[in-house]
Each structure stands twice: as structure tokens, then as C-alpha cells.
Amino acid sequence: MATLQTRATARLMMSPAVILLFLWMIVPLVMTLYFSFLRYNLLMPGTEEFIGFLNYKYFLTDPSFFTALGNTLMLVGGTLLITVIGGILLALVLDQPFWGQGIVRLLVIAPFFVMPTVSALVWKNMLMHPVNGLFAWIARSFGFQPIDWFAEVPLLSIILIVAWQWLPFATLILLTALQSLDGEQIEAAEMDGAGSLSRFFYLVLPHMSRAITVVILIQTIFLLSVFAEILVTTNGGPGIQTTNITYLIYSLALLQFDVGGASAGGIVAVILANIVAFFLIRLIGKNLER
């Protein structure tokens, strides 16, 4: 039973955070929206004028937009596939009791704490280097021709790096969900003669479905914005083979100084992310009610 006075105090306590966040969200977004209707290039000052939806037309009909959209989907989809399946398997293993379990757990989650620029450079140079890299040495010792990762399969290389970074996140969350599974239920199923496969598909997987959804949605939000890994390894190349939407907009804005075009792209990215966010917010909101 909050009194009128405490309610006023509560509002006062909330206001700094709420007001700052509101400004942080609204001001730049409105500016982006405004710029997106202007011809505005930093290299040609004084030529700004209102051009309606022309920036959107250019951005959305540019072939590099479709390449970048495709790359983004591949990057998000590929990473999700690896991390979710890998995460489920890893969580199942880590849920079993064995010697040194706690240490293995620490080893598995470690990549999450490595800054993106470090993991990208370490993978690119020390593991995937076509001549001196460790993978090349392993391939050669088995008599195979080493793969020149970033020349032959640049996007896959980036997917592997990003997946390595996010696998710990998926594993940790799925493991947390798995550990909340009622052991008696499993035992009951075992008594009823359910094999380990059917136990997994009819009991464990449905129990984890919520956590899997959360992993997919949260990772998608972050993976749509993968940037540093691309910047330090390929710069979006060769050509635009590893350019995702984020990188495309970055290059429009800070390499070509096309403020108008980049803003239109930014709005498109916001809309794409919001589609995912809509479902995530609903899911978390539902949880809050319980």
C-alpha cells in the first residue's frame, strides 16, 4: 500500500533514468528519420535539400543491399544453427555428473568474455592463416590441401568466429533451463520404459523450448549488429561478400559520408530489428506477469 507521498518519491527516483533513456532513444532516432529524407553528404556541404523517399529508393534498390541482406541472414541463421544445436548438446553433457565438471564449465563459457576484436584477429591470423595457421598445419598433416579461409569461404569464416563467441551464451542459458527440470519426472518416464531418445524429445526438449526461444531471439538482436569481427578481418570483402547490413550502413556513413543514404539504411535496420524485438518483448512480458 503505497501512500501518496511514497508514490511521489518513487516517481522522483525513477525520473533521471527514464528521462535520460527517453532522450537517448528519441532524439537520435528522430534525427536519423529527418536525415533520411534529405540529400545530405558531408563531402558536399551546402547542398542539403528535401528529397522525399529517394534515399530509401536508392538504398532498397541497390544490389549491394540485397547482398548485405542475404549475408546478414546467413550470418544470423548460420550462427544460430551452430550455437543452438551445439548449445543443446553441450548443455546435455555438462548436466551429467563427471569429474572436473565445474572446470569444464568455466572453459566452455570463456569465449564469451573475449573481446570481439581479439577473437576475430586470433582466429584469422593464428588459426585460419592458410600457410602458418594451425588449421592449415592440421590439414597438411592429414594430407589435405589447407583451406584459405578468408579468400575461399569468407562468410563462413566469420560465422565460425561469431558462433565460437556465442556458443557459451547459448550453452549457459540452456544448461540453466535444463537444471530446473524435475528429476522425478525423468525417473517416472524411465520407469515407464521411455528410452533416452524419447525422453529427450518428449520431456527434455519441450521443457527447454522457452529457453531456446529466448536464446534465438536475444542472439538475433545482437547478431544483426555484428560489426567488429567484420571490420578487423575482411572490411566487408572480398568485394562485398562479407558485408552485412550494419557494415553497409557504416561504410555509407563513415567512409562515403552519405548521411542521407546511411540514415535511410539505419531506419531500415531499425525496422528489421523491431520485428524480432516485438516477439522477444512479448515473451519476456509474459514472464513478468507470472
Place this chain on the structure above:
Amino acid sequence: MARAITTRKKVTFGIIGWGIGFLIFFPILWTFLTSFKTEGTAIATPPQFLFFDWTLENYHEVQSRSDYMKHVTNSVVISVGSTLIGLALAIPAAWAMAFSPTKRTKDVLMWMLSTKMMPPVGVLVPLYLIFRDWGLLDTRLGLVAILTMINLPIIVWMLYTYFKEIPGEILEAARMDGASLMKEIVYVLTPMAVPGIASTMLLNIILAWNEAFWTLNLSAANAAPLTAFIASYSSPEGLFWAKLSAASTMAIAPILIMGWFSQKQLVRGLTFGAVK
């Protein structure tokens, strides 16, 4: 019989678990080992795993770079600074939401969360221009401000879930005894909230330390934290693997250790309480 099976199972899972754990951790281990090699041994074929002449030369050389300490300081200032300011803003807010909730509290929380969903490129252009016009480009102040705003929703959410777990009856009891709101907060609730605040702080320092979109785009020589410093090794210096490894090891070691301590909070913080 049953015992024999569990033992065998334990050994099997032990082997699988340790094998996978080793593989996943290997790139970090490899970086660590390479940092103690000479540049020659670092690129040797076949690779040298343990039996090489260990040297600290790379660490000396990276640290003797005139700007190295500056980047470390930048990382510390930016991550700790943004976390502390974020906490100062978030503690009262989360407090109010947890202990005097109104009908709109849930909406405010969800709205805060939704700001986190905004892709950074959506606001890159205006922020870059604002930073340029206000002279904030390549300043620590600018990066602290940005990272504070980026992590504020996570801080509020984490604190909210922690504060929610503090039983309200304690509050009522204190109120019955005539404690004012200030006294309530300082003497009754703060001691109970400290663990939650500490883990929130830990996770946010980690997140801010590793943030690599804004730090790469809005900093250059002066304010660049370690994320941007390491990026400068991308080429052609990336060819010096031993030095890259030494710089990387120093950049990730403190945060990796902090991360290991905060693994439980990680789930709560990054799923906004959706998975506990």
C-alpha cells in the same frame, strides 16, 4: 550392476566433456602460449606447443609502446565509469519500481528493454554528428556517456530482479518501527541489496569492457580503449603473432577472470530475467 553403469557413464561423459571443453577453450590457450614465444617460433611449422624457449619479451615490448598504458587506462575509465554512473541512475529507479510498483511499472520496464533492441547503426549517423559538433569525438567523456546509456536498461533490469527478491515484510516492519524512507533504504534494505548490486556491477564492467561498436567508431588515438587498440593489429601488424597474443592476453585476462566469477549473474542479466 547399477553402480558399474554409473561409473562407466561418468567416465564417458568425463572424456567427452573435457574433450569439448578443451577444444572450445583452445583458441584462448593458444593465444596465451603464443604470447610467450618469439615471433619466429610463433609461426613455426610444425607448431610448438609447450617445449619452446619461453620468453617475456613480447610483454615488455607491448608495454613499452608509448601508448599502451593510455589504452588500458581508457578501458578502465570507460568501463568502470559508465558502470558507476549507470548504477547511480539505476539504483533509485529499480528501487522505486520494485518497492512502490504502480500499474505502469511493467510498461516502463518493457519500454526500457525495448531501447536495448535498437540496432546501433540506426543512430550512428546523428550520434556521430552530435559528437563531432560538441567536440566529443575521441574523448573518454563521450564514450562513457554512450556506454552508460547502452547498458542502463540491463542495469535497471538486473537490479529490479534482485530487489524484487527482497521480502517486502521487512520493509513494513521497519516502517512500523517508525523508520523514514531514507532510514529504511540506508539501514534496512541496502545491506540486503549489496550482493545484487555487486553482481550487476561486475557484469556491466565486462559488457562495457568488450563493447566494440561505439568504441571503434567514435574513438581514435586519444580515447581508444583496448578493443580499438587490438583492432590496430589487424594489419599489417597482425603478422606479429607473438605481440598480438601478448596484447590480447593482457586485454582479456582480467575480464575473463571477472567473467568466471559472474557466470551465474550472466544468465539473469542477459535474458532480462526470462531464464533464471
